[in-house]
Amino acid sequence: MGDAMAGxxxxxxxxxxxxxILRFYLDGFRNMVLGKTLWKIIAIKLVVxxxxxxxxxxxxxxxxxxxxxxxxxxxxLHEITVTHGLxxxxxxxxxxxxxxxxxxR
Amino acid sequence: xxxxxxxxxxNWARAQFALTAMYHWLFVxxxxxxxxxxxxxxxxxxxxxxxxxxxxxxxxxxxxxxxFAIGVATGIILExxxxxxxxxxxxxxxxxxxAPLAVEGxxxxxxxxxxxxxxxxxxxxVSTKMHLFSTWMVAIGSNLSAVWILVANGWMQHxxxxxFNPDKARFEMQNFADxxxxxxxxxxxxxxxxxxxxxxxxxxxxxxxxxxLKGRHLEMxxxxxxxxxxxxxxxxxxxxxxxxxxxxxxxxKQPMKLAAFEGLYKGTKNAGLAAVGIINNxxxxxxxxxxxxxEVRVPGMLSLLANRQLGSFVPGIEDLVYGNPTxxxxxxxxxxxxxxxxxxxxxxxxxxxxxxxxxxxTAALSAFRQDQEFLGYGxxxxxxxAVPPVGLTFYSFHIMVILGTxxxxxxxxxxxxxxxxxxxxxxxxxxxxxxxxxxxxxxxxAGWIVAEVGRQPWAIQGLxxxxxxxxxxxxxxVQTTFFLFLxxxxxxxxxxxxxxxGQIKKGPEEASR
Numbered sequence: 001m002g003d004a005m006a007g008x009x010x011x012x013x014x015x016x017x018x019x020x021i022l023r024f025y026l027d028g029f030r031n032m033v034l035g036k037t038l039w040k041i042i043a044i045k046l047v048v049x050x051x052x053x054x055x056x057x058x059x060x061x062x063x064x065x066x067x068x069x070x071x072x073x074x075x076x077l078h079e080i081t082v083t084h085g086l087x088x089x090x091x092x093x094x095x096x097x098x099x100x101x102x103x104x105r
Numbered sequence: 106x107x108x109x110x111x112x113x114x115x116n117w118a119r120a121q122f123a124l125t126a127m128y129h130w131l132f133v134x135x136x137x138x139x140x141x142x143x144x145x146x147x148x149x150x151x152x153x154x155x156x157x158x159x160x161x162x163x164x165x166x167x168x169x170x171x172x173f174a175i176g177v178a179t180g181i182i183l184e185x186x187x188x189x190x191x192x193x194x195x196x197x198x199x200x201x202x203x204a205p206l207a208v209e210g211x212x213x214x215x216x217x218x219x220x221x222x223x224x225x226x227x228x229x230x231v232s233t234k235m236h237l238f239s240t241w242m243v244a245i246g247s248n249l250s251a252v253w254i255l256v257a258n259g260w261m262q263h264x265x266x267x268x269f270n271p272d273k274a275r276f277e278m279q280n281f282a283d284x285x286x287x288x289x290x291x292x293x294x295x296x297x298x299x300x301x302x303x304x305x306x307x308x309x310x311x312x313x314x315x316x317x318l319k320g321r322h323l324e325m326x327x328x329x330x331x332x333x334x335x336x337x338x339x340x341x342x343x344x345x346x347x348x349x350x351x352x353x354x355x356x357x358k359q360p361m362k363l364a365a366f367e368g369l370y371k372g373t374k375n376a377g378l379a380a381v382g383i384i385n386n387x388x389x390x391x392x393x394x395x396x397x398x399x400e401v402r403v404p405g406m407l408s409l410l411a412n413r414q415l416g417s418f419v420p421g422i423e424d425l426v427y428g429n430p431t432x433x434x435x436x437x438x439x440x441x442x443x444x445x446x447x448x449x450x451x452x453x454x455x456x457x458x459x460x461x462x463x464x465x466x467t468a469a470l471s472a473f474r475q476d477q478e479f480l481g482y483g484x485x486x487x488x489x490x491a492v493p494p495v496g497l498t499f500y501s502f503h504i505m506v507i508l509g510t511x512x513x514x515x516x517x518x519x520x521x522x523x524x525x526x527x528x529x530x531x532x533x534x535x536x537x538x539x540x541x542x543x544x545x546x547x548x549x550x551a552g553w554i555v556a557e558v559g560r561q562p563w564a565i566q567g568l569x570x571x572x573x574x575x576x577x578x579x580x581x582x583v584q585t586t587f588f589l590f591l592x593x594x595x596x597x598x599x600x601x602x603x604x605x606x607g608q609i610k611k612g613p614e615e616a617s618r
Contacts, residue, residue: 009584017157024222024226024230025222025226027230028222028225028227029226031226034136034171034604034608035225037604038170038171038174038175038604039174041597041600042174042177042178043174045178046178046378048593049178049181049182049185053182053185053586053593054185057189057582057585057586057589058185058186058189058586059188059189060188060189060580061189061190061192062188062192062195062196063188072196073196073272073273073274073275076192076193076196076197076274077451077455078568079275079573079577080193080197080274080448080451080484081452081455082452084572084573085445085448085449085451085452085483085484097146103275103454
């Protein structure tokens with residue numbers, strides 16, 4: 001009997017708690033005054049950041065230029081050795097001839 | 106290929122990063138510090154049951170909310186820039202930064218989604234203690250989420266706990282604790298957060314002083330000043346302590362930065378600390394001209410600051426660039442040789458691996474490991490490139506220190522005169538208080554200039570210069586986004602100031618709605 005009652009209480013809690021939490025948030029948002037303006041600013045900012053800046057101006061250079069991690073690693077290795085590193089080195093000319101810059105897809 | 110690289114792109118990318126970081130840092134310290142002050146105010150309300158403290162808490166909480174809403178996500182733009190402008194760097198540090206930044210993101214999300222909502226929506230809907238707990242959790246959570254980005258920054262200044270993987274071109278994490286508890290990371294976090302507390306205290310003092318000047322909300326303003334000035338003074342002590350620790354760490358991990366922010370060209374024993382000075386812009390490394398047009402030095406203090414020992418030797422810029430055998434200091438030229446060897450061996454390793462010559466690959470890798478700690482020096486063309494801009498670093502450091510000395514005095518004066526209840530008569534101090542918020546922001550920005558300009562030319566200290574860390578983009582692309590950001594951030598700043606001023610004008614009765 002006691003177990004059954006405890007079970008009912010637990011079941012009620014499981015069903016009512018999410019509803020209470022949802023109502024808490026909904027009432028909170030509904031009663032905002034200044035908060036509404038701030039949320040609008042946040043929304044506009046996120047749209048500008050992700051919908052415009054990220055999309056059109058800030059592609060991830062390596063992700064959009066190369067297909068696989070191996071290609072990306074090879075590109076960076078080429079950058080830190082041949083492109084920037086071996087300029088003026090005695091093996092520089094050989095390297096340039098043997099290993100032209102990696103082409104991107 | 107080197108001939109076609111547009112070198113000015115690096116400078117635009119650096120300017121863009123600096124712009125973003127500096128705007129971001131207008132909002133962040135206020136969030137970090139004000140969250141604690143709000144928690145203190147609310148604790149006092151819960152303890153005394155005095156409704157005046159509740160009103161006061163709600164007012165400052167509203168201003169905290171405005172600052173948070175405007176500033177939130179501005180840091181994400183820095184991550185956009187990493188991927189686009191600094192792709193070599195991003196790739197190389199991905200394994201180190203991935204975990205801390207992911208932790209920060211998850212942590213921030215849960216704090217904001219749960220405790221933030223209770224803090225703003227929960228008045229009269231949850232118990233007083235639950236509300237107070239949420240406010241404290243927001244304060245602690247906001248500050249803890251700053252840990253991770255500062256750990257990442259600390260690692261760039263002092264790369265530890267990692268090993269370079271020559272197959273993947275990545276620095277891979279070997280010891281998480283070494284990275285998190287690196288002395289540079291610890292001093293970065295403690296110095297940045299304590300100075301944020303001081304700035305937030307001055308924010309409260311500035312607005313309260315304005316109320317007193319206007320003869321409005323007098324009791325609330327005085328109560329706020331009392332709490333903020335005590336918090337500001339305690340924070341100032343912490344700022345001084347952590348600043349000393351940061352200088353000591355710089356002396357041992359980034360001695361070039363210390364020499365630059367002190368304008369010390371020739372190392373000496375019993376080195377004096379430049380209290381003020383005007384840098385001689387015509388000074389060249391190695392010439393005999395005086396680096397200062399005017400200077401006031403405190404004898405022996407730099408030795409004490411750098412080594413905690415009076416009379417000890419502090420290396421100057423020329424010692425670090427050209428070497429000083431007497432003091433066992435290796436010059437940049439020798440490090441460049443070792444760096445170039447490391448680059449060469451790394452390339453030979455790649456070639457040997459490609460041709461299936463495992464013996465040659467093993468030999469090249471072994472040779473690379475011997476010189477890998479100087480890898481970054483292999484990309485420098487001249488030893489003098491290892492010197493950061495001395496003038497900017499020197500002036501920024503001294504502006505930070507001078508303001509860092511003045512601001513606690515302002516807090517102390519506010520505390521004394523408010524405690525004596527004579528503050529309302531001290532118009533000069535009230536105006537100083539209003540203006541002190543601007544000074545605090547200047548000190549903060551100057552601090553970051555010291556930290557970031559002072560470590561040039563490195564993106565990762567000694568391992569990767571900024572010229573190699575960047576992507577192959579045209580200058581025009583970066584210029585366009587620079588001005589886009591300038592417009593976006595300026596709009597956000599104007600929005601913040603206008604909304605805040607509106608709420609401040611309304612005062613605590615209206616602002617808490």
